[in-house]
Amino acid sequence: MRADDILSIGQVAARTGLAVSAIRYYEDMGLITPMRAPGGNRRFRRADIRRLSFVRIAQGFGFTLPRIAELLADLPEARTPTAKDWRVISEGFKQELDQKIATLTKLRDDLDGCIGCGCLSLERCALYNRDDRAAQKGDGPRYLMGDTSD
Amino acid sequence: MRADDILSIGQVAARTGLAVSAIRYYEDMGLITPMRAPGGNRRFRRADIRRLSFVRIAQGFGFTLPRIAELLADLPEARTPTAKDWRVISEGFKQELDQKIATLTKLRDDLDGCIGCGCLSLERCALYNRDDRAAQKGDGPRYLMGDTSD
């Protein structure tokens, strides 16, 4: 696979694990803009495959296609962004990621804590059920999912 | 708000930020099983609110409702699980979370790297576009999204 590879939609599908129909749909949604062969068939550059990979990952974390399109659209293409542009533009996305990582890590750690505390049940656990007085007879960690107060 | 609070669906909606219709839908999907007042109105315990919070978070990370139902159903209720049961049951979920955290953290860090490298464009960046020889004239970090090879 060389740097100047240009791929057909079927090859891109095989490589990314996406369905051919999904790739065409993403084009309709403006996520990618593949080139066209003289006959009309789509031709994909590496950049397109990168974008598609990005789409898959972002999607797996609950980002919508319009939101992903925004993220991808804010990047290069029209005018060349300055370093400052880049920083400003990506800051929002980075913050969203940081936020999600924080929430998820918290959830994961809480789960670890619950497994470790030996209480045997999420429902009965002081950790899961902070304010249940019966459960608070035991001790151990006391937190879950930040404090959105439920 | 005391530990024995029992809430109406509207109060739960206000507290969780979910729509009333969504809460009813979640009940239909088996995610929660609120009690009923003599007249038929739903009555929610703290445990229900906890479950709903869990649903929101898991959903934000792309888990489907059936999958979330599995996670919630595997927990207490029928028979009392042993510590070992608990560990085995939650192991799968924990691994999914770890996996997601790893992927997302990588993505975030890659983005950091790209912002920091001064190349000004994701498309042109050696980081984003690893195998593009033109871009590799510059130096800096070289990676993105693990190596799923696109």
Added chain:
DNA sequence: CTACGATCTCAAGTTAACTTTAGATCAAGA
């Protein structure tokens, strides 16, 4: 040149996750 699988477009169908609507009942204050 001829197959024949890969693609193309456009339109309609599908699925998950809800929301909306309609008409009836509940619940709590005046």
Added chain:
DNA sequence: TCTTGATCTAAAGTTAACTTGAGATCGTAG
């Protein structure tokens, strides 16, 4: 009791993200 807002059920509608289907064209091995 009366009234008024909150809930109830059941069914139909909505939206996002695709998939499927129909019929035509592309493109490459023979």
